[in-house]
Amino acid sequence: MDKLKLITKREFLAKVKNKSFIVMTILSPLLMVGLILLIIFLNEKNSEEVKTIAYVDESNLVSSVFTDTNSTKYVNLTDLGIEEAKNKTKEFYYGLVYIPKNDSLQNLSKGISFYSTDAPSLGVIESIENKLENKIRNLKIEQLHFDIEKIKAADTDVEIIAENFLGEKSSKIGSILRMMAGAGFGYLIFMFIIIYGTSVMRSVIEEKTSRIIEVIVSSVKPFQLMLGKIFGNALAGILQFVIWMVTAGLLLFLITYVLGIEAASSSSGIAQMNSEMVQQVQQTSSTDLQIALGEIKNLPILTIFFSFIFYFLGGYLIYSSIYAAIGAAVDSETDTQQFMMPVLAPLMIAIYVGFSIIENPHGPIALGFSLFPLTSPIVMLMRIPFGVPWWQIAISMLLLILTFIGIVWFAAKIYRVGILMYGKKPSYKELYKWLKY
Amino acid sequence: MDNILTIENVSKTYGNFTALNNVSINVPKGSVFGLLGPNGAGKTSLIRIINQITLPDSGSVYLDGEILQPHHIQYIGYLPEERGLYKSMKVGDQAMYLAQLKGMSKTDAKKKLQYWFEKFEITDWWNKKIQELSKGMAQKVQFIVTVLHNPKLLIFDEPFSGFDPINANLIKDEILQLRDDGASIIFSTHRMESVEELCDYIALINKSNKILDGKLVDIKQAFKTNQFEVGLLCNNKKELFNEIKSNYFVETSESISFNTDLKLVISLKNGETSTDLIKFLNNKAQINHFNEIIPSANDIFLKAVANNG
Numbered sequence: 001m002d003k004l005k006l007i008t009k010r011e012f013l014a015k016v017k018n019k020s021f022i023v024m025t026i027l028s029p030l031l032m033v034g035l036i037l038l039i040i041f042l043n044e045k046n047s048e049e050v051k052t053i054a055y056v057d058e059s060n061l062v063s064s065v066f067t068d069t070n071s072t073k074y075v076n077l078t079d080l081g082i083e084e085a086k087n088k089t090k091e092f093y094y095g096l097v098y099i100p101k102n103d104s105l106q107n108l109s110k111g112i113s114f115y116s117t118d119a120p121s122l123g124v125i126e127s128i129e130n131k132l133e134n135k136i137r138n139l140k141i142e143q144l145h146f147d148i149e150k151i152k153a154a155d156t157d158v159e160i161i162a163e164n165f166l167g168e169k170s171s172k173i174g175s176i177l178r179m180m181a182g183a184g185f186g187y188l189i190f191m192f193i194i195i196y197g198t199s200v201m202r203s204v205i206e207e208k209t210s211r212i213i214e215v216i217v218s219s220v221k222p223f224q225l226m227l228g229k230i231f232g233n234a235l236a237g238i239l240q241f242v243i244w245m246v247t248a249g250l251l252l253f254l255i256t257y258v259l260g261i262e263a264a265s266s267s268s269g270i271a272q273m274n275s276e277m278v279q280q281v282q283q284t285s286s287t288d289l290q291i292a293l294g295e296i297k298n299l300p301i302l303t304i305f306f307s308f309i310f311y312f313l314g315g316y317l318i319y320s321s322i323y324a325a326i327g328a329a330v331d332s333e334t335d336t337q338q339f340m341m342p343v344l345a346p347l348m349i350a351i352y353v354g355f356s357i358i359e360n361p362h363g364p365i366a367l368g369f370s371l372f373p374l375t376s377p378i379v380m381l382m383r384i385p386f387g388v389p390w391w392q393i394a395i396s397m398l399l400l401i402l403t404f405i406g407i408v409w410f411a412a413k414i415y416r417v418g419i420l421m422y423g424k425k426p427s428y429k430e431l432y433k434w435l436k437y
Numbered sequence: 438m439d440n441i442l443t444i445e446n447v448s449k450t451y452g453n454f455t456a457l458n459n460v461s462i463n464v465p466k467g468s469v470f471g472l473l474g475p476n477g478a479g480k481t482s483l484i485r486i487i488n489q490i491t492l493p494d495s496g497s498v499y500l501d502g503e504i505l506q507p508h509h510i511q512y513i514g515y516l517p518e519e520r521g522l523y524k525s526m527k528v529g530d531q532a533m534y535l536a537q538l539k540g541m542s543k544t545d546a547k548k549k550l551q552y553w554f555e556k557f558e559i560t561d562w563w564n565k566k567i568q569e570l571s572k573g574m575a576q577k578v579q580f581i582v583t584v585l586h587n588p589k590l591l592i593f594d595e596p597f598s599g600f601d602p603i604n605a606n607l608i609k610d611e612i613l614q615l616r617d618d619g620a621s622i623i624f625s626t627h628r629m630e631s632v633e634e635l636c637d638y639i640a641l642i643n644k645s646n647k648i649l650d651g652k653l654v655d656i657k658q659a660f661k662t663n664q665f666e667v668g669l670l671c672n673n674k675k676e677l678f679n680e681i682k683s684n685y686f687v688e689t690s691e692s693i694s695f696n697t698d699l700k701l702v703i704s705l706k707n708g709e710t711s712t713d714l715i716k717f718l719n720n721k722a723q724i725n726h727f728n729e730i731i732p733s734a735n736d737i738f739l740k741a742v743a744n745n746g
Contacts, residue, residue, distance in 0.1 A: 003538060006534065006537055006538060007538075010534055014523075014525075014526065206523075206524075207523075210521040210522065210523060210524050211517075211519045211520055211521030212520075212521045212522050212523055213519075214490070214515075214517040214519055214520065215515070215517060215520060215521075215522075215535065215579075215582070216535075216538065217488075217490050218488040218489075218490060218510065218513070218515040218517070219510055219535070219538040219539050220538055221507075222490075420485070420490070422519065433452055436452075
């Protein structure tokens with residue numbers, strides 16, 4: 001036991017003291033935050049850009065829909081005629097909407113065109129289409145002598161409030177949040193298993209190529225060495241996860257704190273100008289925020305946290321023992337290719353299945369893959385934010401533990417023989433023979 | 438209990454390959470024991486069994502009279518043929534780690550390491566990484582961690598490969614010192630001439646079988662050929678050569694001498710002693726050179742293999 005502790009400690013320190021670990025731990029959250037900020041920034045930049053769109057309305061019926069907004073300005077070129085207008089648009093404007101002369105309202109909707117140098121964005125076309133559809137619809141209603149006000153009064157907006165039998169409300173924001181949390185944590189486990197599994201493999205190969213392995217196994221059992229290696233790397237992984245979670249928590253706290261102050265100060269400034277409007281704005285924005293925050297609180301955060309740790313450990317232990325066996329079987333990292341595919345395949349399947357089951361988190365596919373131990377760490381974690389019956393979690397955990405014991409036994413046999421074998425790349429047949437040594 | 442290590446009828450197979458076939462060996466306490474044989478004979482397999490890296494299929498191993506148990510590893514120091522250290526770990530940390538794996542306490546390990554580092558004048562290496570050291574320097578560190586825990590039994594597999602002659606001598610002296618301090622030592626090598634002079638006992642292993650073992654002097658005695666190398670000073674070499682040839686079995690010799698002697702290897706006749714030969718030669722010429730040919734371990738090995746085959 002003492003020796004296992006010694007080995008675990010050395011492996012942990014070797015991993016944590018490594019420059020790449022430190023860089024990864026500090027840099028990747030910064031990188032994530034930076035990327036998100038960049039996307040937000042670019043988005044805003046994009047929407048800040050004001051487009052000027054010209055129009056030629058020969059029907060003279062719909063010009064009133066072309067009113068300027070924050071992001072789009074309209075120029076009436078009807079007087080120039082279509083050919084002239086096209087030339088002018090080519091030089092100065094984003095695009096040209098052409099509504100040809102038409103006698104009947106019925107045919108007005110047909111033959112409307114949009115000219116532009118570059119292919120127009122879908123959003124622009126859609127918004128113009130919407131405007132025209134509304135206008136033409138209103139015109140038709142008028143023509144039929146219906147009362148627009150009455151029809152408007154008949155319009156209804158239905159919003160379904162989804163609620164489970166415990167009285168917890170769920171909203172669209174909630175579903176999206178759950179999807180994001182599930183996908184995020186599932187993907188994180190996937191990454192951790194691969195990163196730390198490979199790291200175990202590298203460390204085994206390093207001991208083989210540096211030829212220290214025989215010195216060490218003359219002091220400890222190969223099984224102890226393998227376990228110590230796996231545990232040491234697992235601890236490093238958990239440390240990294242905790243650091244990231246704490247950083248994320250602090251960042252979230254900071255952001256809400258800063259945003260909170262901003263909202264308060266700006267609202268007091270505007271309050272004097274138009275208290276009624278501000279109140280309204282405050283109300284809508286705060287309800288949105290409140291829902292989102294409430295949904296975050298509603299997420300089974302503790303369950304997610306602890307199941308992340310459990311499934312990370314379970315999945316990692318299974319895969320890293322396979323990785324250790326692979327490392328022991330080969331002489332250098334370039335020889336690992338033929339053994340890597342079968343290991344990566346279930347992980348990839350888990351990710352694909354995981355992303356697709358987010359649509360239906362309680363279906364048979366979701367259930368099956370979240371019980372199957374080679375995929376359960378990823379798939380179950382993706383399901384957990386949606387609420388999973390405890391017995392399913394229990395079965396999947398049990399299967400995971402049993403598989404771990406089986407795989408470690410099998411990996412240890414290959415490891416024990418492989419670490420002292422040099423010179424040739426073994427085939428699967430030889431690996432099978434090693435099991436019987 | 439005169440033997441530090443007793444190996445009884447040990448066999449080991451890997452799949453269809455027999456690495457060791459019913460091998461028995463005794464290593465007396467306080468001796469230097471040579472485990473000799475060509476590459477692939479089974480030496481390393483046997484050593485790995487002694488170090489409990491692998492288990493024998495049958496047979497038993499006793500260390501100091503006790504059947505081999507896991508805790509015995511702290512009494513054994515092993516320098517494998519395939520040896521190395523963690524490249525990016527500091528020398529001191531590494532030595533401390535390996536010492537603790539052998540069961541030493543932290544303070545004890547530190548104290549002993551300081552002693553050895555001072556002895557080899559390498560104290561300033563403590564905070565260096567192995568990759569900053571030359572191969573010879575790394576071998577010194579490797580030697581220290583092998584002997585640090587004062588093992589009763591030291592096993593060196595091809596010990597002098599990788600050392601330059603100066604360091605090889607230094608290590609050789611240290612090993613003999615350790616033996617004088619009470620440790621028993623096993624040398625394993627296929628380059629038999631390299632350790633022959635150091636060994637008190639040897640065992641020859643060929644194709645997974647032990648073909649010979651015992652005290653080196655006794656073995657040499659048993660394999661002596663009763664041949665003598667002589668250098669004779671005379672006027673007519675040809676005449677003398679023919680005269681000796683009519684009495685003894687004679688071969689020419691390439692021994693080195695100051696004079697243009699007649700150099701011969703002469704085999705004794707049955708029942709004759711060296712005195713008889715000297716008397717015979719003394720009457721014919723001036724004897725400049727006379728010594729018995731002692732078979733080398735290599736000669737003995739070749740003969741033993743031929744006898745066994």
